[in-house]
Amino acid sequence: MATFAFDTPCLGRVRRPNAHHRLFCLPFPGAAASAFLPWADVLPLDVELWAVQLPGREDRFVEPPQTCFETLVDELADAIAPHTADTPFALFGHSGGALLAFELARALRKREQPAPTRLFLSAEPPPDVPRSATKLHTLDDAELIRQLRARGGTPPEIAENEELMELLLPVLRADFTWYETYEYQPGPQLESPVTAFVGHDDPIVGAEAVSGWRSHTTGSFEARGVTGGHFFVRDAMEEIVSHVARALLPPALESVGPSPRRRPQREERPRCRTAPMSAYSTSCVESCAWTPSTCARTSSIWQRPLCPSCRS
Numbered sequence: 001m002a003t004f005a006f007d008t009p010c011l012g013r014v015r016r017p018n019a020h021h022r023l024f025c026l027p028f029p030g031a032a033a034s035a036f037l038p039w040a041d042v043l044p045l046d047v048e049l050w051a052v053q054l055p056g057r058e059d060r061f062v063e064p065p066q067t068c069f070e071t072l073v074d075e076l077a078d079a080i081a082p083h084t085a086d087t088p089f090a091l092f093g094h095s096g097g098a099l100l101a102f103e104l105a106r107a108l109r110k111r112e113q114p115a116p117t118r119l120f121l122s123a124e125p126p127p128d129v130p131r132s133a134t135k136l137h138t139l140d141d142a143e144l145i146r147q148l149r150a151r152g153g154t155p156p157e158i159a160e161n162e163e164l165m166e167l168l169l170p171v172l173r174a175d176f177t178w179y180e181t182y183e184y185q186p187g188p189q190l191e192s193p194v195t196a197f198v199g200h201d202d203p204i205v206g207a208e209a210v211s212g213w214r215s216h217t218t219g220s221f222e223a224r225g226v227t228g229g230h231f232f233v234r235d236a237m238e239e240i241v242s243h244v245a246r247a248l249l250p251p252a253l254e255s256v257g258p259s260p261r262r263r264p265q266r267e268e269r270p271r272c273r274t275a276p277m278s279a280y281s282t283s284c285v286e287s288c289a290w291t292p293s294t295c296a297r298t299s300s301i302w303q304r305p306l307c308p309s310c311r312s
Contacts, residue, residue, distance in 0.1 A: 002014045002037060002040035002041055002049075003037075004033060004034075004037060004051065006053070006059060008079050009053065009055075009059065009060055009063075010052055010053050010054070010055075010060070010075065010076065010079050011050055011051075011052060011053065011079050011080065011083075012033045012050070012051050012053055012059075013048060013049060013050040013051070014037075014040040014048065014049045015048070016045060016046075016047075016048040016049075018046075019045070019046050019047055019048035019087070020046050020087065020088070020249075021046060021047045021048070021087065021088050021089065021090065021117070021248050021249065022047070022048050022050055022083065022087050022088070022089040022090070023043070023047050023048070023049055023050065023089070023090050023091075023092060023244065023248070024050045024051075024052065024080060024089060024090070024091050024092070024101075025039070025049070025050065025051045025052065025092045025093070025097075026052050026076075026091065026092065026093035026094075026097035026098075026100040026101050026104070027051070027052060027054065027094070027097050028094045028095035028096050028097050028123075028231075028233070029095065029096045029172065029175035029176050029179050030148075030154070030168070030171060030172045030175055031094075031097075032053060032054070032057040032058045033051035033052060033053040033058060034051075034058060035051075035233075035234070036049065036051040037049075037051070038237060039237065039241055042237065042238055042241050043241055043244075043245065044245050044249055046249055047244075047245065047248060047249065048087075050083070052076060052097075052100075054066065054072070054175070056170065056171040056174060057171055064174075065170060065171050065174030065175065066174065066178060067174045067177040067178050067181075068178060069099075069100075069103070069178040069179070069181065069182045072100065072178055073100065073103045073104055073107050074107065076100065076104050076107075077104060077107040077108055077111060080104065080108070081108060081111060081113050084108065084113050084114045085113070085114060088114075088117045089114075089116055089117065090116050090117050090118045090119070090120065090244075090247075090248055091104060091105060091116045091118075091119050091120065092119075092120040092122065092244065093119075093120070093121060093122065093124070094122040094123055094124070094233040095122070095123050095124050095179075095230070096124070096175065096176075096178075096179035097122075097124075098121040098122055098123070098124035099124060099127060099179065099182055101119055101120075101121060102119065102121065102127060102190075102216070103127075105119060105190055105192060106187060106190065109190070115190070115191055115192050116192045117192065117193075117248065118192060118193045118194070118195060118247055118248065119190070119192050119193070119194045119195070119217075120194075120195050120197065120244060120247075121194060121195070121196050121197070121210070121213055122196070122197040122198075122232075122233055122240075123197065123198065123199060123202060123204070123205050123210075123230055123231075123232065123233065124205060124210070125205055125209035125210060125212060126209075126210075126212040126213045126215070126216055127182070127184035127216070128184050128186070128212075129209060129212055131180065134147075135176075135180050136148075136173075136176040136180065137173050137174075137176035137177040137179075137180055137181075141165075141169055144169065144172070144173065145159060145165060145169075148172070151204070151230060152229060152230065152231060154168075189215075189216055189217055189218045190216060190217045190218070190219070191217065191218050191219050192217060192219050193217065193219040193220040193221070193247075194213050194214070194216070194217045194219065194220075194221050194222075195221075195222050195223075195224060195243065195247055196210040196211070196213045196221070196222070196223045196224070197210070197223075197224050197225075197226055197232070197233075197240065197243075198210045198223065198224070198225055198226070199225070199226060199227070199228045199229050199230060199231075199232040199236075200225050200226065200227060200228070201228060201229045202228075202229050202230045202232070203229065203230065204230045205230065207223060207225060210223055211223050224243055226239050226240060226243075227239060
């Protein structure tokens with residue numbers, strides 16, 4: 001199975017040194033870089049997957065989550081800019097991640113960096129369209145959880161677990177803060193082509209809404225409907241990856257397949273996610289902010305161990 005290598009705290013990639021294209025994926029509120037990790041197993045080998053890791057989750061769990069949209073975009077531009085000059089790249093963002101991708105493209109232009117070969121903007125209306133009057137980040141915990149369950153973005157086994165939600169709510173509230181306080185500032189159109197994805201059964205964002213992205217680029221535009229509701233990025237992964245591959249690569253390189261085979265790794269002690277409590281590293285307590293129980297509980301949210309010692 002593919003794994004991310006983190007050259008910087010906010011950028012993970014599945015290394016493919018011979019790839020001719022890079023795909024930077026920006027997560028939706030509450031999500032982590034690992035939400036895109038399964039893509040590596042179905043993307044063409046000529047596309048190198050990169051995913052943004054926002055503070056407050058997974059490897060960055062001990063960092064306070066960011067609530068300011070502008071600061072977030074500046075940090076992402078600083079991290080991504082060095083990787084845009086030598087290899088063509090595209091940006092993919094789902095829901096709030098689509099706004100990040102759009103503003104990131106504008107920030108890179110201001111820095112006179114190369115433009116993305118394409119923007120893939122998913123389940124999100126254009127930035128100049130008024131948003132919902134309901135501000136999730138201002139709700140009390142009980143109502144916020146109720147709203148999240150109604151949207152379907154949080155798995156029931158997590159949304160109904162009070163202890164896990166206690167850990168996850170600060171990240172969700174912070175993410176919805178930067179998302180819901182975002183203010184669009186008019187500017188020149190982008191030149192990059194845009195593909196806007198919308199779920200056929202999305203109760204939040206419709207096809208007419210995403211078609212508004214057409215006015216934000218001088219490049220080509222297409223709107224594509226895919227199977228599923230608002231979180232089709234998770235449920236229709238192979239369908240989306242197929243569209244992305246066709247847009248990025250010549251037909252001869254589109255074939256979708258597993259990641260390159262890796263040499264077997266040496267046997268390690270059991271990972272946190274599946275190990276009995278006795279197998280957790282004592283360094284969770286001795287050398288960092290983790291305790292064995294915290295590592296176990298948070299691993300069940302993002303499907304990977306978080307303590308750096310237990311992951312080694």
